[in-house]
Structure formats: structure tokens, C-alpha cells
Amino acid sequence: xxxxxxxxxxxxxxxxxxxxxxxxxxxxxxxxxxxxxxxxxxxxxxxxxxxxxxxxxxxxxxxxxxxxxxxxxxxxxxxxxxxxxxxxxxxxxxxxxxxxxxxxxxxxxxxxxxxxxxxxxxxxxxxxxxxxxxxxxxxxxxxxxxxxxxxxxxxxxxxxxxxxxxxxxxxxxxxxxxxxxxxxxxxxxxxxxxxxxxxxxxxxxxxxxxxxxxxxxxxxxxxxxxxxxxxxxxxxxxxxxxxxxxxxxxxxxxxxxxxxxxxxxxxxxxxxxxxxxxxxxxxxxxxxxxxxxxxxxxxxxxxxxxxxxxxxxxxxxxxxxxxxxxxxx
Amino acid sequence: xxxxxxxxxxxxxxxxxxxxxxxxxxxxxxxxxxxxxxxxxxxxxxxxxxxxxxxxxxxxxxxxxxxxxxxxxxxxxxxxxxxxxxxxxxxxxxxxxxxxxxxxxxxxxxxxxxxxxxxxxxxxxxxxxxxxxxxxxxxxxxxxxxxxxxxxxxxxxxxxxxxxxxxxxxxxxxxxxxxxxxxxxxxxxxxxxxxxxxxxxxxxxxxxxxxxxxxxxxxxxxxxxxxxxxxxxxxxxxxxxxxxxxxxxxxxxxxxxxxxxxxxxxxxxxxxxxxxxxxxxxxxxxxxxxxxxxxxxxxxxxxxxxxxxxxxxxxxxxxxxxxxxxxxx
Numbered sequence: 286x287x288x289x290x291x292x293x294x295x296x297x298x299x300x301x302x303x304x305x306x307x308x309x310x311x312x313x314x315x316x317x318x319x320x321x322x323x324x325x326x327x328x329x330x331x332x333x334x335x336x337x338x339x340x341x342x343x344x345x346x347x348x349x350x351x352x353x354x355x356x357x358x359x360x361x362x363x364x365x366x367x368x369x370x371x372x373x374x375x376x377x378x379x380x381x382x383x384x385x386x387x388x389x390x391x392x393x394x395x396x397x398x399x400x401x402x403x404x405x406x407x408x409x410x411x412x413x414x415x416x417x418x419x420x421x422x423x424x425x426x427x428x429x430x431x432x433x434x435x436x437x438x439x440x441x442x443x444x445x446x447x448x449x450x451x452x453x454x455x456x457x458x459x460x461x462x463x464x465x466x467x468x469x470x471x472x473x474x475x476x477x478x479x480x481x482x483x484x485x486x487x488x489x490x491x492x493x494x495x496x497x498x499x500x501x502x503x504x505x506x507x508x509x510x511x512x513x514x515x516x517x518x519x520x521x522x523x524x525x526x527x528x529x530x531x532x533x534x535x536x537x538x539x540x541x542x543x544x545x546x547x548x549x550x551x552x553x554x555x556x557x558x559x560x561x562x563x564x565x566x567x568x569x570x571x572x573x574x575x576x577x578x579x580x581x582x583x584x585x586x587x588x589x590x591x592x593x594x595x596x597x598x599x600x601x602x603x604x605x606x607x608x609x610x611x612x613x614x
Numbered sequence: 615x616x617x618x619x620x621x622x623x624x625x626x627x628x629x630x631x632x633x634x635x636x637x638x639x640x641x642x643x644x645x646x647x648x649x650x651x652x653x654x655x656x657x658x659x660x661x662x663x664x665x666x667x668x669x670x671x672x673x674x675x676x677x678x679x680x681x682x683x684x685x686x687x688x689x690x691x692x693x694x695x696x697x698x699x700x701x702x703x704x705x706x707x708x709x710x711x712x713x714x715x716x717x718x719x720x721x722x723x724x725x726x727x728x729x730x731x732x733x734x735x736x737x738x739x740x741x742x743x744x745x746x747x748x749x750x751x752x753x754x755x756x757x758x759x760x761x762x763x764x765x766x767x768x769x770x771x772x773x774x775x776x777x778x779x780x781x782x783x784x785x786x787x788x789x790x791x792x793x794x795x796x797x798x799x800x801x802x803x804x805x806x807x808x809x810x811x812x813x814x815x816x817x818x819x820x821x822x823x824x825x826x827x828x829x830x831x832x833x834x835x836x837x838x839x840x841x842x843x844x845x846x847x848x849x850x851x852x853x854x855x856x857x858x859x860x861x862x863x864x865x866x867x868x869x870x871x872x873x874x875x876x877x878x879x880x881x882x883x884x885x886x887x888x889x890x891x892x893x894x895x896x897x898x899x900x901x902x903x904x905x906x907x908x909x910x911x912x913x914x915x916x917x918x919x920x921x922x923x924x925x926x927x928x929x930x931x932x933x934x935x936x937x938x939x940x941x942x943x
Binding site for chain 2: 298299302303306307308318319321323324325326327328330331332333334335336367368370371372373374381384385388389391392395396401402403404405406407408409410411413414415416419421423425427611612
């Protein structure tokens with residue numbers, strides 16, 4: 286089960302099996318989406334399959350997740366999502382009303398994100414070979430001229446900013462699954478980030494790298510950018526916004542919030558000169574109201590991420606090993 | 615299980631649940647791929663999930679099928695496939711060597727088709743919620759200027775041409791699954807059709823509609839074009855190329871070859887003036903050597919497909935109802 290968790294085993298699987306078979310990775314590393322030239326246009330292209338369990342949870346369902354997840358992957362290249370595909374694998378016996386609710390949620394999420402679902406596919410597998418409904422979305426979006434954002438572009442001196450409180454999606458799923466209550470209901474932060482990114486880029490052309498910290502959480506995203514760019518990263522743990530209900534749930538469940546999935550947050554690596562403008566632009570948007578500077582890039586320990594604890598200590602923040610929370614998205 | 619077979623139930627599912635939720639179908643009907651304007655370019659965009667069982671079969675495996683199937687969907691819009699995404703859902707316990715062989719087959723098929731796999735995703739589900747490996751591919755390709763091919767464009771007078779003998783993929787899968795032998799091993803016709811379509815369009819600008827008859831076979835493809843264009847179609851059953859091993863297997867299995875899946879064939883609706891040039895171009899290509907004219911479009915019985923039998927009778931060729939061969943692709 287460790288393969289597919291967004292951590293070390295998943296990276297190894299991709300690197301060892303798929304990339305060599307496909308002819309290797311692009312020189313610039315694997316972003317959340319590929320940026321391609323075609324017919325004179327510069328496009329971002331991305332795909333994700335969604336196998337989240339349960340299908341419905343506070344704050345969303347597999348349907349809006351499948352739209353927002355791919356819209357956000359495109360946004361992390363600076364692209365405005367334009368078109369999505371939607372392919373569903375239905376398990377024999379799934380109720381038509383469930384499929385209808387999921388389809389409805391996808392349609393609403395697409396309208397909210399300003400993206401059109403233009404092509405699709407339906408497959409049905411026997412009971413015991415699926416889990417109600419799995420959804421794949423792929424998306425294409427236009428990268429505006431002059432925008433060049435990628436995990437390889439982070440550099441020493443960059444400021445690390447997160448757009449809000451972390452861990453909400455993962456905790457929402459876990460508490461549903463475990464039947465846990467944490468005083469207040471924790472809702473997923475599932476949301477489309479295209480508008481937030483547009484505002485951010487308009488205010489701060491010095492954005493070097495963007496990532497939406499889904500599977501593997503903030504720790505995985507920051508590690509991927511550190512590895513792709515060869516820069517060191519120092520996070521200030523006390524500055525990372527962790528909502529009290531997430532902190533509470535994580536202490537009960539024995540989880541580190543840095544590794545818990547988000548579905549409506551981004552982490553930005555921004556040139557120091559643009560950091561203040563970037564922070565202000567994020568905070569001016571409803572989806573970035575709690576944005577915070579959480580660290581910086583350094584020339585020391587290239588490719589490694591460390592966190593300064595509130596008590597003055599320093600710990601290494603590794604890529605997650607294996608699957609902390611299976612089937613979170 | 616009837617949903618997802620490419621026939622009536624599947625069309626109903628898409629029409630009743632997904633299309634209204636997504637905001638309706640484009641006016642020109644649903645082709646195998648959507649044709650979109652973005653950044654000044656005209657792109658085709660398509661997706662399919664592959665859940666074929668067994669994973670490996672004579673003539674191919676789920677890996678090359680996942681590449682060729684999406685390349686062919688793009689080709690049916692007249693587009694040259696440029697980029698693919700690849701998202702896999704692995705079932706816990708699937709052997710790494712199996713995943714490796716599938717990845718290798720995908721890479722080889724992509725190189726053969728001249729397409730690049732540029733972005734991907736891996737999810738893992740628990741044993742009992744998948745079946746070894748499911749693959750989704752989405753693809754984008756450029757539609758050359760002046761090319762306008764779609765199921766709505768067929769019209770009375772058009773000639774119907776199929777690019778070769780039908781039913782090989784479906785019979786290959788069925789004989790594996792049932793452990794049947796038909797004297798000779800029947801191999802899937804899985805192949806990329808981009809080059810064949812390019813040659814066809816260069817020779818015959820009067821190509822109005824193209825379809826690769828996968829799930830639901832030739833009958834489903836011709837019905838979809840008849841319905842989208844509102845033209846009647848008369849097929850001459852005796853002129854439809856059915857390889858002897860397919861005819862033999864179908865008679866044993868009680869199947870009608872017109873409804874059996876293909877993965878390396880196309881059906882073309884071509885203006886009468888261009889029909890001879892189209893046939894010659896197809897026959898000049900290795901993948902179209904057995905191309906044949908099999909019927910024509912008529913003003914009578916709009917939207918309906920009939921077949922003249924070799925004995926002088928006429929029968930209605932309906933859309934397949936339900937799933938004749940589940941999990942064929």
C-alpha cells in the first residue's frame with residue numbers, strides 16, 4: 286500500500302518502472318503538470334486519478350476533489366485551467382443516485398473553477414474489482430506568456446509562503462473513516478486555486494515555484510522543490526499555520542500535520558524582493574486569508590529540508606516513507 | 615454490468631447523469647475526442663480508462679492498448695497525437711514485474727505511435743478494490759488547418775469504408791478468457807492509426823466522419839455516426855471483411871462480428887467523389903491493406919442503420935444493448 290502515497294515508495298515506483306520505460310523525465314524535473322509547446326501555444330497538461338474513501342466527506346466529495354485537484358495541478362504551473370476530461374470506473378452495483386450526486390458535484394465544481402468538462406469515458410468493472418466509483422480527470426490550460434514556474438526554479442534567498450492553515454483535508458477524511466469527533470466537525474479545504482494563483486502572479490512576478498501540498502502534505506511538496514532545485518530549505522515550525530482542530534486531531538491520531546494532505550492550499554517559493562507583495566496578494570483573496578511566511582531557501586544542505594522548532598532545535602523534514610493516509614484523494 | 619459497454623445503457627448513463635450535470639453536450643455531438651480552440655491552436659483532447667481482463671493477450675496487453683486507444687481516438691478527429699498522460703491504479707499485491715512489463719509496453723507503443731507520455735499519476739488501492747492494474751490515458755493532438763471531421767458531418771451519398779477485417783481484438787480477448795482454441799491463435803489488432811489517417815486525409819479531403827470501432831464494434835460506430843448526422847446507412851453485409859478465424863469463433867460463441875471490438879481499425883464516411891482515392895490510400899498502408907467499401911449513406915430512414923444480407927434480405931443493425939463482452943478494453 287506504500288506505493289501511491291506521494292512519498293518515497295511512490296517516487297521510487299515512478300522512477301524505477303515508468304520513467305525509464307517512457308524514455309526518461311524532462312530535464313526540468315516532474316512538476317505537478319507538464320508544460321508543452323503545441324501549435325504555437327504553451328500548454329500545461331496534467332492528470333490524476335481519484336480513489337478517495339469515503340466518497341462523501343465534510344467539505345466535499347470525490348467529484349469536486351477530481352475537478353479541483355486537476356485544476357490546482359495546472360495552476361501550479363501558472364496555467365489557467367480551460368478544459369477537463371472525466372473518465373469514471375464504476376463498480377457493478379454502485380447506486381445510480383450516488384453516481385448522479387458525484388456527477389452533479391463535478392459539474393458545480395467545474396463551473397466554480399471556470400473550466401469545461403469536454404470529453405469523457407465510462408467503464409464498469411465487476412463487484413469486488415472497484416470501490417463504487419473511481420474518477421480520472423486530465424486537464425489542459427494555457428500558460429500566459431512570460432510565466433515560467435517550476436520546482437527547479439527555487440533558489441537560495443527565496444521566501445517560502447503557505448496560503449493558509451494546513452492539514453484540513455486529511456483530517457476530514459481520517460475522522461470520517463475512523464468515526465472520530467474532535468469537538469468541531471473538520472471540513473476538507475477542497476477548493477480551486479486558479480484565481481488565487483492569478484492574483485499572486487499579477488502581484489509578484491518573482492514567484493519561482495508553486496505546489497499544492499496534497500498527498501504527503503507540505504513536507505512532500507517542499508522536499509520535491511528542494512530536490513528539483515538543489516536548494517536547501519529551512520522552515521520555521523512555529524510560523525506554519527496549523528488550525529487548532531487539525532493540531533488536536535493529529536495529536537490524537539499520532540500524525541504530523543506537515544505530512545497531512547491539503548486540497549485547497551499552495552506553497553510558493555518567491556524571490557525575497559517580491560515576498561511582501563506575494564503575501565499581501567494571497568491575503569487579499571478569500572482562499573489565502575491565512576497565508577504566512579514559513580521559511581526560506583538557503584545555500585547550505587542543498588536538496589534538504591529542515592525545520593527550526595519553537596524550542597530552538599532543528600530537525601530534518603524528510604519525504605514521507607510509505608503511505609501515511611491511504612486513499613486520501 | 616451493462617453500463618460501460620459502448621451500447622445503449624452506456625449512452626443512457628452518459629446522457630442522463632453526466633452530460634446534464636456538466637452542462638450539456640456540444641451541438642456537434644460527442645466525437646471520440648473533443649476539438650477545442652486554445653491559444654490560437656485547434657486541439658483534439660480525449661481520454662479513456664482501460665480495465666481489460668486479462669492484462670496480457672495475443673497481440674498486446676493493457677499497456678499498448680492504453681496508448682493506441684487514445685492515439686486512435688485523437689486520430690478520429692483528424693488530429694496527430696502529440697502528448698499523452700498516464701494514470702495508473704494499482705491493486706495492492708500486484709507484482710512489480712507485471713507493472714514493469716506493462717510500463718515497457720506503454721513506452722514501446724508510444725514510440726511506435728510517435729507520441730510522448732509527459733505526465734502521470736499512481737494510486738494504490740487495497741486488494742479486492744482493483745484488478746492488478748487499471749490505466750487511464752488522456753491525449754492531446756493538433757488538428758491541421760482545414761480538417762473538419764466529425765460524426766455530424768456524414769451525409770446521404772457518402773460511401774462507408776472499413777480499413778480491414780473486423781472483430782480480431784474482441785475474439786482474441788474472449789478466446790483467452792474462455793480458454794478456447796480456434797485452430798489458429800487469434801491476435802488482437804491493437805495498433806496506432808495516426809499514420810493511416812494522415813495518408814487517408816492527404817488523398818481524400820472529402821472524409822466526413824471517422825470512428826475506430828472499439829467497444830460495441832462496427833455496429834455501434836456506424837449507429838453513432840448515423841444518429842449524430844441524421845443520415846440513414848445501408849451496409850452490404852457480404853462486403854464486410856470478417857477474417858475466417860473471427861467468423862469461426864463468433865459462430866462458436868454465438869456472437870455477431872459486427873458487435874465485436876476492434877483496436878486497430880477505422881470506419882470512414884467519405885464523399886462519393888473521393889471514395890476511390892480513399893480506398894486506394896488505405897490499401898497502400900500496411901494497416902489498411904484489407905480495406906473495403908461496405909455501404910453507403912441514404913436519405914431514407916434517417917439515423918437508422920440497416921444491412922443487406924447476402925441472401926437479399928434487409929435487417930436493422932441496432933446499437934448493442936448492454937455489454938456483449940465486458941472489460942474488452
